[in-house]
Amino acid sequence: MLIGIDVGGTYTDGVLFKQGAIVATVKKPTDDMNLKNTLLEVLDELLPSAGEQKIERIVFSTTLVTNLLATGRGERTALIMLPGHGLPHDAYDICPDIFFARGTVDFRGNVIEKLDQKEIDDILARIAAAGIKRVAVAAKFANRNDIMEREIQSKLAADYPDISVSISSEISNKLNFPRRAATTYFTAMTVKEWMRFAAEINQAITERGLDSEVHILKADGGTFSLDTSSRRPCETVFSGPAASTMGGLALSQPNLNSVVLDIGGTTSDIALIIGGEPLYASKGARLGKHYTHINAFAVNSVALGGDSCLDYDGGIKVQNFRRGAAACFGGDYPTVMDAFNCKMALGIGNAGQSAEKLQQLAAKAGMESSELCRQVVNIVIERLISSIEAMFREWENEPAYKVWEVVNRRKFKLDQIIGIGAAATAIVPQVAARMEVDSFLHDYSPVANALGAAVVRPTLAVELHVDTPNNFFSVGPGGIRGSLNDRGGMQLGEAKNMARQYLLDMCREQGMESYASESSFYMEEQFNIISGWSRSGKIFDVGIQIAPGFISEYKGVSS
C-alpha cells in the first residue's frame, strides 16, 4: 500500500492507494504553524483503512521551506561571496548578512587572483562576533575550481568549529553564480529547521510502528528520501504544483502534449507536459526575487478559481479573491463556479442557490441572468486560454544556441487539457472545447495531487564537466573533483560512461539503484580546444538523469 500526502497552502490532501485504486482519501485544512501535526492527522486518518496491510512507502509534499523563506524565519546565515570581476556587487542583493571577498577563478578553472587571507580572517571574525552560526560560501566559477571555497571551509572548521558551512560547489555544478549563491544561501538558512522537522517525522513514523520508506516530494516532480532531503531541503519548494502535474500525468495517457489545469479556489495553476514529459522552468525555481538552481516545473499561476467572486462596477468583473464558498455550496455571493453551474446546467450542489445569487447580480447590472453567465464564462475561458498560450509562446521562444535548433523550430501542438481540482469538472471542458482539443477528467481528479505524490519515483540529475587540456573533471551535485587518467584521447563516449558511473554511484548511495537503468542523457556537448592553430584537447559537458516518472508498482488506475 502507498500513501501520498500533499500539504497545500489551504488544504492538505491524503490518499491511500493500492493496486490501481484509491482506498481512502482525507482532506484537512492546513495548519501553517504546525505542518507536522497536519501531516500526522492526515496520516492517522488514512492508516485504519490499511488494516493489517503493510505500507510500503509514504510520500509527502510540504510547504515548510516555502513558509520559512516567505516569513524569513530561517536561521540567520551569513553569505560570503567571491564575485571576482564583472557585475557590480550591488547586483547580488541576496540577504542582509552578505560579505564580499577577493579571490577569482576563470571559466577554465585558472586561479586569477588568490584569496586574501587577512580579509577572510576579518570577515570570519565579524561573522562570529555577530553570533552567526551558519555560513554559506559562493565563489564565481567554483563549479570549475572549488579551491577557494574549500579554503574558507577549512578555515572555519579550524578556527570556528561551532559554525556550520555550506559551499556552492557542493550544491550545484551548473553555471550561474547568482543562482548558485542564492541556492546555497537558501539551503544553509533552512537546513536546521528542516532537520528538526525530518527528525520529528522519523520519530512519529517509528512510534506508529511503520517501517515504510519515507520520501519527500521535490519541485522537479520526483522524490528523495528523508535522509537525502537534509542535504538539499530547498528542493522541496513548489512541490504542490509538481504533485498536481504528476498526478494529472499519472491519470491520463502518457506521450501526449497536455496542459494540466489545476483549478483551485482562487488560483489556477497551469503546467505543460510535452510528449509525456513535464516542462521545467528554464531559469530554475524562483524564490522571492531570486532565480535558483532548483529544478522546478514551469507553472503559470492565474489569480482565478472556482470561488473567485463576481461583481458589477459598470461592467461584469471576475475578482481575484473569494468572499466564501460558491452559492451552490451555501455561500452568500455568486462565484465563477455558480456561473458555470447555471450556464452549462451542471446541477452542482444547490443549483437553485447559484441561480438566485446570479439573478441578484444580474438585476444590479441590468441584464438577463443568462447574459451575465455568458459574460463570466467568456472572461474565465479567455483569461485561462491567454495564459495557456503565453506559456506555449514562452516555450517556443526559449533561446537557442545551435543552427539545428533554429531550423527545426518547435511549435507547441496541444492534444489535451487535463483537469485537476474540485472546480475542474465545471470549467476545463469549456476551455478545451474553445481550444478545440479533448479534455481529460478523471473521478480521481480532485485528489490527483495526493495521488501524484503517492506514485512518483525518485529523481536524480548528474552533470559532468571535463576539460582534457587541464586534466580536470567535476561532477555535481556533491562537488566531486578529480583529474583524468588518460587525458590525451578522451572521446564523448568515455565522458558519457563516466557520467553514467557517477549517477550509478549516487543512486546506490541514495538507495535508488533500481531506477539507475532508466537513466537518460539530457545534455551532450563537446568542443575542440584550439591553442595556436592546433587541437590541444576537448571540453565535454554531459548531463544524465533519472527523469520524473512513476514507481514500478504503479501500473495506472483502474477506471
Add this chain to the structure above:
Amino acid sequence: MKPTGILFFPAFDWAISPTHPEREERLLYTRDQIFEEGIMDLPQIKEYHPRLAEIRDVARLHFCIPTVEAQIIEAHLVSAGSALVMADAFMQGEVKNAFAIIRPPGHHAMTVSHGNRGFCNINNEAIMIEYLRQKYGIKRVAIVDTDVHHGDGTQEIYWHDPDVLFISFHQDGRTLYPGSGFMEELGGPLAHGTTINLPLAPKTTDAGILYAIDELILPMLEDFKPDIVINSAGQDNHYSDPLANMAFSARGYAELNSRLAPDIAVLEGGYSVETALPYVNMGLIMAMAGIDYSNLREPDYNPSRFKESPRNMEYIKKMVAQQWTAYKNREETIADNRKKSGNFVNYNKSIFYDTEYIYEDQINHLRICQNCGGFRMIESRAHQRTGEHFHVFCISIPANACQQCQEEGRAAYQDMIKKRPFDLLYLQDRVKDDLRIYKVHKDIETVL
C-alpha cells in the same frame, strides 16, 4: 525603463573548419562568462530567440551568384535572422536598445557575393538596414564599425548612399586585412563624405579610440541626425586578439559603447576567444543595459601597461580634424561632382575573396542623378570555388531612389533582357521591393 534586448546565438554547430578562428568554440567562453555572471537573469535584460532570415531579406541587399541558396547555408540565415529579430524588438518598442551576439559574421560581404570573404558570406547589418527601411520606413542610418578590420563590405554596399553615414575605425590597412579603409576613401561622387575611415596605427589604446569617438564620431552623429545608429561591434581591437595588433581593453569597449549609445549592436569579428571575448561581450551588455561596469576587467589587465604615445595622439588629432573637414564639405563636393560628371560614372573594381581564393572583376555604372544618390549597375565575372564561371549583370535601385532612377533602372533591366550578353540578370528594386533573376540561356525569369 525598457530592457536591453540580447540575442545570443553562438552557433555551436557551425565552423569554417575545425581549427579556423571561426569555429564552434569561438563563443564558448563568452557563454560560460555571461551565464556564470547571471546577467541574463537581470530585469534589465530580455533574451530573444533567433529566427531564419528569408531568402528575400538577403536578395534585397545582395546579388548572390547564382542564387542566395547557392551561396549560404542555414547558419547564415540564422545569424542574419537574429539581427532582424533585434531590429523588430527595437522598432516595436519592446527594448531600449539591442545587441545581437551572433556568428557567422558579415561586414566583409559586399553587394555581389560569389563566395566567402574575410569569414563572411552575407552582410548581417546591411541586410538588417534594408529590412528596417522596407518594413519600418527608416530613411537615414549611421553605422559605426568598431571591428579592427576595415568594414570594406559595408563600405562598398553604402558607397553611393548619401543617407547612410558609414564610419569605420580600424587598424591601418597597410598592416592588416583587408588592406583598405584609408582616409581618402570617402564615398562615391553623390555620397561623398558619408563614408569616413579612421586608419589607426597598431598599438592604439583606449585613449586614442575614445578621443576619436568624442571629437569626431559623436559630433558627426549629432550633425547627421540618423533615424537609427548601428554598431558593427567587432571585438578584435582588443590587446589579446591573435589576428590583429591593437591595445584596446574590455572596459574601453564598454566605455566606447556607452558613449556611442547605439540603438542596435551586432557582433562582428574578435578571435581572442578565451582572453578577450568573454569580457568584452560582458562589457558591451553591461554598457547597453546601463549597468555599472567599473568592476569589469580582464584577468591580466593592467591599466598602466597601455599608454597612448604623444606622437600617436597627434596623428589621431590630425586625422580627426581632416575627416571632419571632409564630412563638413560633403554637400559642396557632391554638388560639384553633379556638375562635372556626365549621365553615368563608370569604374572598374577587382575583388579578392581571401577565404575561397576567388578573383572577381566588376564594371560599375552609377547614374548621376540630380535628385537622389542614383541607381547602380554592376557587371561582374568570376570563377567560383566550384570551378564554375559566371558573367552577370546586376541592377540595384536603392531604397531612397527618385522616380526617374526607378524607371530608368527598370528599363535598363528590360533592355538587358533583349540584349542578352550575360548568363544571369538581376533586378533589385528596393523601393518596390521587387527582386528578380533572369536566366538568359533558359529564358526564365524568377520573381523572388
